[in-house]
Each structure stands twice: as C-alpha cells, then as structure tokens.
Amino acid sequence: MxxxxxxxxxxxxxxxxxxxxxxxxxxxxxxxxxxxxxxxxxxxxxxxxxxxxxxxxxxxxxxxxxxxxxxxxxxxxxxxxxxxxxxxxxxxKSYLVGGPALHIFVVSLRCHHTCSYCQVSRQQTTATEFDMAGTHARQAVERLFEWPSQELTIEFQGGEPLLNFEQVKAITTLIVERNRSAKRSLRFVLASTLHDLTEAQLDFLEEHRFKLSTSLDGPEWLHNANRPRPGRDSYARTIQGIDLGRRRLGEDAVSALTTLTKRSLEVPEAIIDEYRKLGLHSISLRPLSPYGFATKSAPRTGYTTEDYLVFYKRAFEHLMAVNRGGYPMDETYASLLLSQLLSPFGHGYVDLRSPSGAGLGAIIYDYDGRVYPSDEARMLAAMGDRSFCLGDVSQPVSTWLSSPAMTTLLDAGVTEALPTCSDCAYVPLCGADPIEHYARQGDPMGHRPSSDFCKRNMGLLDFLLERYEKADRDTKRLMEAWATPKGEMEEAQDAAA
Known part of the structure; x- marks a missing residue:
C-alpha cells in the first residue's frame, strides 16, 4: 500500500x-x-x-x-x-543511460543434448542450416556499434556455440577490428556445455580474454538425468570442460548455473555441496522458465512457486552454514535482491528493471537474422509466437525502437505504473518483466496477484528481509557481503568463520 x-x-x-x-x-x-x-x-x-x-x-x-x-x-x-x-x-535508475550493454549472438541451434526443460528449439548436430550465416553476423556487428553504450558484453549462445565456433571467431575478430576506432570496453562470454572444447579453441578464447559459462545441475546422477546426451556422460564431459577452461583461462574465468527440476528440489544440500567440491564460489538456483520444451515436460519436471520457495529457504540455510564453515559461496539471485535492499545503486539486472530491461538492457541476434529484446522473446518465437520480434539485422536500430514490439514492452514495462505493482512497497527494488507475464498469462501487463514472478520475488524479498533482521551479527555481515564486490564477501566470510 x-x-x-x-x-x-x-x-x-x-x-x-x-x-x-x-x-x-x-x-x-x-x-x-x-x-x-x-x-x-x-x-x-x-x-x-x-x-x-x-x-x-x-x-x-x-x-x-x-x-x-x-x-x-x-x-x-x-x-x-x-x-x-x-x-x-x-x-x-542509472542503468538506463547508454542503452543495452548485453548483446547475445545465437550462432547455432545445434546441440548434443535432449534436455526435457530446454527453453529453445534445439536441432540435430548435423543440421547446419540452423547456423548463423556470415551475412547476418556482419550486419549484427554493424548494429552492435549503433548503440551508444561504452561498455559492451558480447555473449555467444546456442544450441551449442562450439558447433559453429568458426562463426564465434569471425564475429569476435570483426568486433575487435571495429573497436579499434570505436574504443568501447569489450567483454566476451561463451555460454556452452564445454563438452567439445579443444586446445585450439582455447588459444583463441585466451587471446580475447573470454569468460566461460556452463550448466551444472548438481551431482552426477542429477545432472545426467536433467541433461541427457548420447553416451550418458554429460556430467563427466562438463567437469572435463570446466577443468580445461580453468587451466587455460584462470580459476575465475569459468562459472556455472543450475536449472532446477522437480527432483532437484529434494536435494538442495547435494547441489550446493557439488559446487563446493568443484571449487565454485557462486551458485544460481534458477527455477524453470515457461518456454520451449519446458512447457511440454512441466507435469514431469515442474513445480509450484510455493515449492520453489520452500526449497530456496532450505538451500539458503545450507549456504549460510557452508560460509560459516570457512568456504565463501553466494547465491546470485539473492545477491541481486540484497544489493537492491542494502545498496543505493541499481545493478541493471534485466529481469529486475523498470522500465523493462527487455530491449533497453539486452539485445539478441538470432541465427536467422531476427532480433529480439530478450532471450525469452527468442524462446517464444521458437514456439511460434513472434510478438516480441523487433525486426532483423538488416534494419537500423531506430527501426527496432519504433517497432510494435518495443511499444508493447514500454507500455507494459514501467513497474511503478502497473496495477497492483504501483502500490507495492517492493516496487523500487523490482521489475516488470512483461515477456514472462505474456508467456504465463497471455498479457504483458499480467495479473499481478496471481503472477508467479510476483509471488517468487515477494516471497524471496520477504524471506531475505526477515532473515536479515533476525540474523546474528556474523550472518548479517555475510548477507551484506553478498550485496558487495566479491573481495568484501571473502573478508566477511573470514570474520564469520
């Protein structure tokens, strides 16, 4: 109120x-x-x-x-x-200055995996027609430099981007050449299973200071069940790729995230302990999204927001125990929410922006030349609904910004003006996320009282606020550290230990 x-x-x-x-x-x-x-x-x-x-x-x-x-x-x-x-x-609201800083290039839809919760329309590894063509890649790079942001994160996704690594190299090289005159700050990320990572590829990744992001759903039995591939060796290949990437690019150059299925909710401690065993200091406890194959497998792999919150609280307490035991590890979404609560600055995380981060914080260049304001919009298009397609890479950015899709996002993307949200005490800390509400409820504004997005964020903010207010001094220091740069987090963890 x-x-x-x-x-x-x-x-x-x-x-x-x-x-x-x-x-x-x-x-x-x-x-x-x-x-x-x-x-x-x-x-x-x-x-x-x-x-x-x-x-x-x-x-x-x-x-x-x-x-x-x-x-x-x-x-x-x-x-x-x-x-x-x-x-x-x-x-x-400082994240609004400069336009999108995150630019995602989908270089291929091909993938080895057959994950039941996959959010995109994966394709067979031999289906090269689902690779990004050189013409689309060059036009996408032209559009990239039309945006005014001085800090650009370029992320390569798939499918599996390693299956079209030549295009990753070509796009990276072209961006670096263009940047000699543009003089932007560049950061490159490769989101991959890392299963087929080679020394030759690592030579290139090391040269351009790439960061690697992969998926790790927990211990071997859970990861293999969630992310099957021929040979039933998904976990082993992932661990091998993580080790190889760390050896060549550095310990901090490889990060992992987990996607939670129904069976995952039963074992939060095992998932966290697996990350600790592998020397990872951050974990993202990411719920399922309403896109792609995940919608078809929902009865088997899905769960309610209430179930997720019960899991999350149990996972949080185990993370606190791990930190108090001398091993620093944070949960990324809790860190974002705590930074909103405990810091005066906006972090710019796309899903928690108002106005919406879709199109204003991120741009996705799909393999076929179409352009989307978020990865979720691309996933909807893969399901046959192109309501949020901004245009294609042959068009200037000004055309995308005046598109019907962008108009819809702006109309439904200001949280402070949305019904129910406008009266919510958490609204300065939250976001609109119109694409998720469209996917779940058929309306980009959404019905907030029954919104899973709202239930999840309000539930987490309630929990973190209560936990912080009732915490002892050491736990409070740890939670404050989660909202700060990692060096300060380690200092707080040392004090708590």
Missing part, C-alpha cells in the same frame, strides 16, 4: 511527507516495511507509521530524522529541496 497525502508536495507545519509505500511484515503484522520512491526503506511499527502520516511526530524525534535520511520526509520545507531524493532516484 502507498500513501499519497494531499499535502505531499505543498508546505505543511513541521515536516512534509514524500511519496512512500508500505507493506505489513508477514512475520510481524504490527510492523511495516516502508519504502521511498528511490528505494530507501525503514522498518517501523504501525502505530509510529500512523503518527508519521498524521504529522504527529515531534520535530526533535529521532524517528523523524531517520525518515528524512531515507527520503521519506522533508523538514523545514522552506529551506529544503527534493534534490537528495532525485539524486538517489537517478542513481537507482
């Missing part, structure tokens, strides 16, 4: 209220989470909240001073301004 007092922007005796929203704490209904429009927040008793909005707090009240510091009130309005609030708001 939010307050919009009549005097919100006009002088009144004592102090002036600034825009705010509040949420009763699920674990303590006598208290509320109160947030400003810029994402500052405070936990306060409901009686104090009522006194505050009724202008009954005395001028010397420490609580009023705290509310002013968090941009929830202004005292002495004749000598105050909204500049601090606006400055904080600009910091929170």
């Amino acid at each position: 939010r307050f919009r007092p009549r005097e919100a922007f006009s002088p009144s005796p004592g102090y002036q209220l600034l825009p705010m929203r509040f949420r009763r704490l699920p674990w303590d209904p006598e208290k509320a989470f109160v947030s400003s429009m810029a994402g500052d927040w405070l936990l306060m008793g409901m009686e104090d909240l009522q006194r505050f909005v009724s202008h009954e707090l005395p001028a010397h009240s420490p609580l009023l001073a705290d509310l002013q510091a968090r941009h929830l009130a202004v005292a002495e309005t004749s000598r105050s301004s909204f500049a601090p609030l606006l400055s904080q708001y600009r910091s929170r």
Whole structure:
C-alpha cells in the first residue's frame, strides 16, 4: 500500500511527507516495511507509521530524522529541496543511460543434448542450416556499434556455440577490428556445455580474454538425468570442460548455473555441496522458465512457486552454514535482491528493471537474422509466437525502437505504473518483466496477484528481509557481503568463520 497525502508536495507545519509505500511484515503484522520512491526503506511499527502520516511526530524525534535520511520526509520545507531524493532516484535508475550493454549472438541451434526443460528449439548436430550465416553476423556487428553504450558484453549462445565456433571467431575478430576506432570496453562470454572444447579453441578464447559459462545441475546422477546426451556422460564431459577452461583461462574465468527440476528440489544440500567440491564460489538456483520444451515436460519436471520457495529457504540455510564453515559461496539471485535492499545503486539486472530491461538492457541476434529484446522473446518465437520480434539485422536500430514490439514492452514495462505493482512497497527494488507475464498469462501487463514472478520475488524479498533482521551479527555481515564486490564477501566470510 502507498500513501499519497494531499499535502505531499505543498508546505505543511513541521515536516512534509514524500511519496512512500508500505507493506505489513508477514512475520510481524504490527510492523511495516516502508519504502521511498528511490528505494530507501525503514522498518517501523504501525502505530509510529500512523503518527508519521498524521504529522504527529515531534520535530526533535529521532524517528523523524531517520525518515528524512531515507527520503521519506522533508523538514523545514522552506529551506529544503527534493534534490537528495532525485539524486538517489537517478542513481537507482542509472542503468538506463547508454542503452543495452548485453548483446547475445545465437550462432547455432545445434546441440548434443535432449534436455526435457530446454527453453529453445534445439536441432540435430548435423543440421547446419540452423547456423548463423556470415551475412547476418556482419550486419549484427554493424548494429552492435549503433548503440551508444561504452561498455559492451558480447555473449555467444546456442544450441551449442562450439558447433559453429568458426562463426564465434569471425564475429569476435570483426568486433575487435571495429573497436579499434570505436574504443568501447569489450567483454566476451561463451555460454556452452564445454563438452567439445579443444586446445585450439582455447588459444583463441585466451587471446580475447573470454569468460566461460556452463550448466551444472548438481551431482552426477542429477545432472545426467536433467541433461541427457548420447553416451550418458554429460556430467563427466562438463567437469572435463570446466577443468580445461580453468587451466587455460584462470580459476575465475569459468562459472556455472543450475536449472532446477522437480527432483532437484529434494536435494538442495547435494547441489550446493557439488559446487563446493568443484571449487565454485557462486551458485544460481534458477527455477524453470515457461518456454520451449519446458512447457511440454512441466507435469514431469515442474513445480509450484510455493515449492520453489520452500526449497530456496532450505538451500539458503545450507549456504549460510557452508560460509560459516570457512568456504565463501553466494547465491546470485539473492545477491541481486540484497544489493537492491542494502545498496543505493541499481545493478541493471534485466529481469529486475523498470522500465523493462527487455530491449533497453539486452539485445539478441538470432541465427536467422531476427532480433529480439530478450532471450525469452527468442524462446517464444521458437514456439511460434513472434510478438516480441523487433525486426532483423538488416534494419537500423531506430527501426527496432519504433517497432510494435518495443511499444508493447514500454507500455507494459514501467513497474511503478502497473496495477497492483504501483502500490507495492517492493516496487523500487523490482521489475516488470512483461515477456514472462505474456508467456504465463497471455498479457504483458499480467495479473499481478496471481503472477508467479510476483509471488517468487515477494516471497524471496520477504524471506531475505526477515532473515536479515533476525540474523546474528556474523550472518548479517555475510548477507551484506553478498550485496558487495566479491573481495568484501571473502573478508566477511573470514570474520564469520
């Protein structure tokens, strides 16, 4: 719920209220989470909240001073301004400056795997017609440099991009050559199973300082069940690829993420312990998405948001125990949410942006030359629905930005203006994600009270906020460290240990 007092922007005796929203704490209904429009927040008793909005707090009240510091009130309005609030708001939305920084090139749909939860339309390894052609690749690079962002992350995906590695090399080389005059900051990422990684490929990846991202669903029995391939050796090949990539590119150059199926929810400790065994210091506990083959296998592999939250809480407690035991490891989504809660800066994660990060934070160049505002939009297109296709690589960026798809995304992509979201106390920390709502509910605005996206994010924010407020000093330090650069995380972990 939010307050919009009549005097919100006009002088009144004592102090002036600034825009705010509040949420009763699920674990303590006598208290509320109160947030400003810029994402500052405070936990306060409901009686104090009522006194505050009724202008009954005395001028010397420490609580009023705290509310002013968090941009929830202004005292002495004749000598105050909204500049601090606006400055904080600009910091929170700073990711909007410069346009998309993440550019994904889908160089092939071919893949060795037959994963039941696959989000894209994978193709046989011999189906080379599903590889990106040179013409499309060159045009995509032209479009890449039309965007103003000075920091560009170029990620190669598939299918399996190693099956069309020559195109990875060609695109990378062309970008590097173009950048001699453009002088952007470049970061290259290869998202791959790593199963067929060769020394010759690593020579090129090392030369251009690539980072590698792979999938690891947990211990061998679970990974092989989730990600089958001929030979039933998916896990062994993945571990071999991780070891090879680390040896050549460095320990920190290879990251992994897990996709959770119904059987995964039974063993959070085993999944986390597998990552620890392999020396990985970050894990992404990613739920299934409503795209591709995952929709067909949902009765067998799917689960409810409530089940996911039960799993997540159990996994979180095990992660805390692992950290207290001397091994630093964070969960990436918790780190993002905690950075929203505990930091004044916006991290720019596409799914938690408002306005929507689709098209404004990321661009996907598909193998066939079509262009999408997010990977999820590409997945919908693979299912036969091109509602969010921006255009193709032969067109200038200005054409994509004026497309019907982009209009839809902008209309449904401002969380602060969406029904229900506009009154939610967590809205400064959250995002709209219109493509997920379209995929699940058939409407990019979505029905938020029944939205899995909203249930998941509100459930996680409630949990993390409660866990932080009730935590002992060492656990609190660890959670604060998850919201900060990794070096600080390791210092906090040492203190907790």
